Amino acid sequence: MCDGRRKVKICADPSRKRSRMESIMSRKLVHTPEGVRDIYGDEKAKKTVVERLLHEKIHSCGYRDIQTPTFEFFDVFSKEVGTTPSKELYKFFDKEGNTLVLRPDFTPSIARCAAKYFMDEDVPIRFCYQGNTFTNTSNLQGKLKEVTQMGAELIGDDSVQADAEMIAMTIEALYHAGLSDFQISIGNLEYFKGICAEAGLDEETELELREYISGKNYFGAEELLDRIHVKKKNKELLLKVGDLFGTVSILEEAKKAVSNERSRNAIDRLEKVYQVLCDYGVEKYVSFDLGMLSKYNYYTGIIFKGYTFGVGDAIVKGGRYNNLLGRFGKDAAAIGFVIVVDDLLAAMGRQGVVISGIDSYVKLYYTEADFREKLQEAKHLRASGKNVELLPSGQSLRKR
Numbered sequence: 001m002c003d004g005r006r007k008v009k010i011c012a013d014p015s016r017k018r019s020r021m022e023s024i025m026s027r028k029l030v031h032t033p034e035g036v037r038d039i040y041g042d043e044k045a046k047k048t049v050v051e052r053l054l055h056e057k058i059h060s061c062g063y064r065d066i067q068t069p070t071f072e073f074f075d076v077f078s079k080e081v082g083t084t085p086s087k088e089l090y091k092f093f094d095k096e097g098n099t100l101v102l103r104p105d106f107t108p109s110i111a112r113c114a115a116k117y118f119m120d121e122d123v124p125i126r127f128c129y130q131g132n133t134f135t136n137t138s139n140l141q142g143k144l145k146e147v148t149q150m151g152a153e154l155i156g157d158d159s160v161q162a163d164a165e166m167i168a169m170t171i172e173a174l175y176h177a178g179l180s181d182f183q184i185s186i187g188n189l190e191y192f193k194g195i196c197a198e199a200g201l202d203e204e205t206e207l208e209l210r211e212y213i214s215g216k217n218y219f220g221a222e223e224l225l226d227r228i229h230v231k232k233k234n235k236e237l238l239l240k241v242g243d244l245f246g247t248v249s250i251l252e253e254a255k256k257a258v259s260n261e262r263s264r265n266a267i268d269r270l271e272k273v274y275q276v277l278c279d280y281g282v283e284k285y286v287s288f289d290l291g292m293l294s295k296y297n298y299y300t301g302i303i304f305k306g307y308t309f310g311v312g313d314a315i316v317k318g319g320r321y322n323n324l325l326g327r328f329g330k331d332a333a334a335i336g337f338v339i340v341v342d343d344l345l346a347a348m349g350r351q352g353v354v355i356s357g358i359d360s361y362v363k364l365y366y367t368e369a370d371f372r373e374k375l376q377e378a379k380h381l382r383a384s385g386k387n388v389e390l391l392p393s394g395q396s397l398r399k400r
Helices: 014-029 043-062 107-117 160-177 189-199 204-212 217-228 231-244 250-255 262-279 341-350 372-381 395-399
Strands: 070-073 091-093 101-102 125-134 146-155 182-188 288-289 302-308 316-320 334-342 359-367 387-392
Touching: 014 204, 043 146, 043 160, 070 107, 070 288, 091 182, 107 125, 107 146, 107 341, 146 341, 160 182, 160 262, 160 302, 160 334, 160 341, 182 189, 189 204, 189 217, 189 262, 204 217, 204 231, 204 395, 217 231, 231 334, 250 262, 262 288, 262 302, 288 372, 302 334, 334 341, 359 372
Parallel strands: 182 288, 359 387
Antiparallel strands: 070 101, 091 101, 125 146, 146 334, 182 302, 302 316, 316 334
């Protein structure tokens, strides 16, 4: 209570307290949540240009645009599909009580869409897409929770030529966008799966081992194999997988290391893909990694990632997923890739790559006396394809 006596130093003023809280909230609301950000000005202009250039190259190879919803039913990205773990999904409910998620990944959405609208198609289908994905992870390590992706999917073609087309198109798209210093690393999950089958590992153990090896945690992998008493020969083969990377010559070493037909067929496939990539003339951008084991369990064979300087993670991720469409009722082979546009831009910026083709703007200043004249000039310039900004001059400009 405020009674005017000296012992009461501050009178409670509800209006001042409310004003102070509103000020705090106002300052907070101008910031974005952790893991997302605003993109504007020159950065947004560069992003628009790079997206256009990537899109041009993908379109030139016969791929057509497709757009899927930003959110889908939870089951499209369920554990059985083999995509992002449930704990990393943004989940919410609609008024009917259905569990929905913001898409963390485009591929299952494309597979669902293809199964729905192209069920009876028996010729290859080519899609390209662009949009944002959302991953609710607390272990950011500088990564964004919302990123822009652009990619392509080739459905209904299980050939070596389809594998090579995807990889070559990835290389050509990155180069067309302005990146010249990068490497596409190619693996084949069938090589690892062949060794696992020979060792008698069940699916759950295989997935656990895959996580250890892909994370380069060989101590964890060795401990797992010792715990389930895997034979010494098979154990050594599985632990060696992570060391099988390099130029095309590593494929011969990888083939000699195994005796099971499944793994040897995987190497044969990689050798054939490499020959087609040579026909494309892009082999200098290619290396091989038999220890590449994606966290997405829907991948079934050829997988690949793109790396460059300036970012710590792959800017391209792709691979074959021959069983995924079957989850939605259409049996069809498929392969695809995605370019993480935000990471590509970050790498280009740190490498000093000049992005040309950014729109320029003409500034026209007017006064009250010549406004109509300047407006007509602006309309004429805009009709000729120029970007024109009408600005008040003199006193009007200072008051703006």
